[in-house]
Amino acid sequence: MEIYQRDFTPPEKSFFLFGPRGTGKSTLMRMLFEDGLWLDLLKPDVFRSYLAKPERLFDLASANSNRRPIIIDEIQKIPALLTVVHSLIETLPGQQFILTGSSARKIKRSGADLLAGRALNCSLHPFLAHELGADFDLSIALKQGMLPIIQSDKSPQLSLQSYVQLYLLEEIQAEGLVRNLDSFARFMEVISFSHASLLNVANIARECEVKRKTVENYIQILEDLLLAFTLPVFTKRAQREMVAHPKFYLFDAGVYHTIRPTGQLDRPEEVGGTALEGLVAQHLLAWNAYSAQPATLSYWRTRTGLEVDFIVYGTQGLYALEVKHHHRVDRHDLKSLHAFKTDYPMAQCFILYQGKEQLMIEGVLCLPCDVFLKQLRPDKPLWE
Secondary structure, three states, rough: OOOOOOOOOOOOOOEEOOOOOOOHHHHHHHHHHHOOOOEEEOOOOHHHHHHEEEEEEEHHHHHHHOOOEEEOOOOOHHOOHHHHHHHHHHHHHOOOOOEOOOOOOOHHHHOOOOHHHOOEEEEEEOOHHHHHHHHHHHHHHHHHHHOOOOOOOOHHHHHHHHHHHHHHHHHHHHHHOOOOOOHHHHHHHHOOEEEEEEHHHHHHHHOOOOHHHHHEEEEEEEHHHHHHHHEEEEOOOOOOOOOOOOOEOOHHHHHHHHHOOOOOOOOOOHHHHHHHHHHHHHHHHHHHOOOOOOOOEEEEEEOOEEEEEEEEEEOOEEEEEEEEOOOOHHHHHHHHHHHHHOOOOOEEEEEEEOOOOOOOEEOEEEEEEHHHHHHOOOOOOOOO
16 A cells, blocks of 8 residues: 655644544554554453553553553543543653544543643644645545545545445444434535535524534534534625625545535536535645644635635735636636735735646636645645
């Protein structure tokens, strides 16, 4: 199997590493810390042993004081271990703990804290384009996504279906996160139509025939498991009346394609357009998470319907990005960016499109989307 260099840089102090299943958390930690002391809570015997007596971790750490770091895989399975880890961080200042997990939800709901700031909170995401290098293909990424467990699979579509069925549905039920799996499965289909769109909880609840509070809980579950994220509207020094709804994205283009029902009434460009915007969104999210000085990610939409897909605001500047599923850029495509530029003259404006030429049209830099994604690297400007 091809081994790709990941952009994630581990902190020197103790840290949590959260991320959906299949993003390669365990694989990456084993590569980076070959001599670390590993506690795998997915192993039934290890799980039973530490569930019955979490304080056994004191004995393990004391007997292996020369092993660094101590890695606990799937920490959410035994939240009580965090109390022991908290104590060990205080008594063993030279030791580092790495706590991986697919969700902080169970930890929070159990009443356990996240070590009161004594461990950093990090996340691992699907591949970035430049991590794959020459193996990155935009058309393939739009259909099968960027999950590491899918990249080397000979049957990626079947694997994605299994991923959705076994992880998104059955495992969520196994963790006790939802009571009615049928309702949640229906919700997943409906919410897929909100991918790269404004999130209207009332409409989703009506379509799913469940209470609004239930939909809000389902969305929170997806966010806690890092299976979805939302972007707020950019309102800093707003000069126009802005919408209030956030924008919703599933975490991976392949998962989106697998969940979203399609039929004769669905236009390919409609599905492809939201998939392309979602792929850019997941890249921006990972780029931001891995950077030492994260920016603020948002979008811009006025009450009159002017919209810019992504606003990136941070120490490096203010960027406005519009994603177009076209092979050519029409001047009409510049309308919203020009409006944003009028309100924020310092902004650098981009259009990412499916063409092959790099163009400057009326002050807007138009870039082939695959070129932009391949050069996107943490701690580097969006475009150089």
